[in-house]
Amino acid sequence: MENSAFSNISHGVQQPLNTPPESPTKAAPPRSRFGHAHKKTESWSSLNHIVEHGIAIPTSPGSHNTIEVPATRSPDAHASQYMNQLSAPPSMKERRLSRNSFGAALPIPRSKRQSRLSSVTFADVQDALASATGARPDMAQMQPTREILASRVQDVNAEKVRGAKNMAFVFDIDGVLVHGDRLIPEGQKVLSMLNGNNELGIKIPHIFLTNGSGKPELARTEQLAKILQNPVSTDQFIQSHTPMRALAEYYSTVLVVGGEEYRCREVAEQYGFKDIIVPNDIVAWDPSIAPYRVFTDAERASSRPRDFTQVEIEAIMVFSDSRDYATDMQIIMDLLRSKKGRLGTTAEDPVSERIPIYFSQGDMLCPTEHPIPRMSQGAFRIGLEAMYKALTGVDLERVVYGKPELATYKYADEVIASWMDVLHGEERVPENVYMIGDNPASDIVGGNMYGWNTCLVRTGVFQGGENDEENPANFGVFANVWEAVTTACRKQLGPDFKFEWDDRVNPVLHGKASAIV
Structure with a gap:
């Protein structure tokens, strides 16, 4: 059932969290489930680059329900190809040893999906x-x-x-x-x-x-x-952020970005995240953080403001397309440049104290009712990368789920x-x-x-x-x-x-x- 090149992970033998998985560039080319080497295209290992010394996500004592799959996208920002040299970035060779030089692993759920997502069955939908x-x-x-x-x-x-x-x-x-x-x-x-x-x-x-x-x-x-x-x-449905429910075992307090109204907060709650913050909560607490945002009374009434200078946000999860680029980018940028996720602070080192950011997918374009495909989450990510590099001189390292990431296919x-078991x-x-x-x-x-x-x-x-x-x-x-x-x-x-x-x-x-x- 598993891609044989990654069988040490698929059968439950995890790499220690403080030891990065072996770089696929040193391994044999990935093979299909049935032992045949790929002939049609480049393999993941030749198409992408993995950080050799990146540190995986934080240790979560007692966490045994996830599989950590090596990330296959480059940790370097994609924005560089779209930008002029705004400044000479510091050497990343040593900085990639820092705690937040992640990208080494993408956790996915180990076990079958249970009733946490829903108890709907094939017969239920037929009814x-x-x-x-x-x-x-x-x-x-x-x-x-x-x-x-x-x-x-x-x-x-x-x-x-x-x-x-x-x-x-x-x-x-x-x-x-x-x-x-x-x-x-x-x-x-x-x-x-x-x-x-x-x-x-x-x-x-x-x-x-x-x-x-x-x-x-x-x-x-x-x-x-x-x-x-x-x-x-x-039970036969995977959207881009479905595998990200595994991250609830590693992070408790998270900023969730994207989607209509508060649906992504509902998604995160169903995935098991304990303390979920959305941009509207922060704007309700301090409207000056988003000076171009017109914040309505209805939005304020449905928000959950508190003093975010006293809250350490552990990670940023971009679950879906942003509905307000200006507000979302401003808040994300404040957090990425903060001292370990505490709003109102500025980190002395833009890398070692930076909290991780996860994107549910990387598509630049998405087909809609409009005759020409519209920009998707990948465009939002590239904008953030360009902005972060312009402000710090450092490439933004990040984790991207979704197709064509290996973790999604595993x-x-x-x-x-599981669906074969249901049917036959x-x-x-x-x-x-x-x-x-x-x-x-x-x-x-x-x-x-x-x-x-x-x-x-x-x-x-x-x-x-x-x-x-x-x-x-x-x-x-x-x-x-x-x-x-x-x-x-x-x-x-x-x-x-x-x-x-x-x-x-x-x-x-x-x-x-x-x-x-």
Whole structure:
């Protein structure tokens, strides 16, 4: 189930927190789950640089529920390529030995997700959809009859059933299945087929892996299920900050940034963070900290102000896109330049006393209802990096989750195996995993490096030629998600595989529809 190059981590043998993991530049190239060296693209180790002496996140006594995965993004600020030399930065060789020269590890949850996120089940969402379509609660369901018939069909098509259970799909969401709140029609059709509307009546495993963020998982899956008119469970859903719940075991008092209203505070509460601060709390305490902000009475009433000169904020978590760049950047910059996260102070050393900052994803662009993709969290991060370097002369080191980060894909393996257990009672990762995405720089490059089959669709960010030149999809480029999925199914299940269930099917005829007289 795990990428073999990182098996020492995936099987629970953690590096000591004060000892950095071995640099992948000294190790063999990453291999796929089945021992085949990657041939399609550069590996994580050759594409990125890891700090050799960076110190991992703080020790948390009694913390045994996380896995620490080596970070694969460069710790150096991406802003440097966009900037003139504003000043000569001090040598970073020695400074990277400091406590906050992090970037060596990204914690992800070790165990399966439990009811902390939600207790919603596949059946729960089906009931909700039935309610939304006007079905009576006492109405007899016909599905058990169909399941019995499908079971008989599967009994006489054992080879195809094995193939269907040995493949899985990983879907990006925005630009693949939806555009914001607007459905991409092929997305609904694909999910219907994978949820059993096929010749075997079998559920083909699939999960959702998105760099979207800003809402609790349950709220996002309910919204997605309504748009797609198909059940979506939290147990098959990963948004960019979902793996970041592991950080609650390391930090207690955190600043959470981004998202609409106070939804990201709700996310952090569900993840188990103890003391959660949002920018509005700080503005309510001292409006002069954000001189260009118009702070309404309603915002003040819903804030939680206190004397933040007496509070040590341990880390900054950017969970989602900022809705107010000026205010969020000002507060983050004050904290990054403070003495160990205490507002109103200024650190003597901008590195050794700096608190860590985590970003849930690094995408520059995101497809929306607007015809041209909009700037995303990556643009906000680059702006912060440029501002920090201009003020301090030092590159901002940071940790970035989300695609194409290795930690996200390792966590996806855990979720795929768990969902396979829900569907088919087999807790494993199928051999043939297909990543369907629209962004070559995140969906495709990450899937390629993890040994997945990657499919690039033209309904989102990518609008190029035959394939992306820098990060080509190894399985192909398709007009939409339906073409990608059906092509993959025909490869694994045969060219004659039918993508619709026929109620006239007769198991005696080996899955073929009976003749109508």
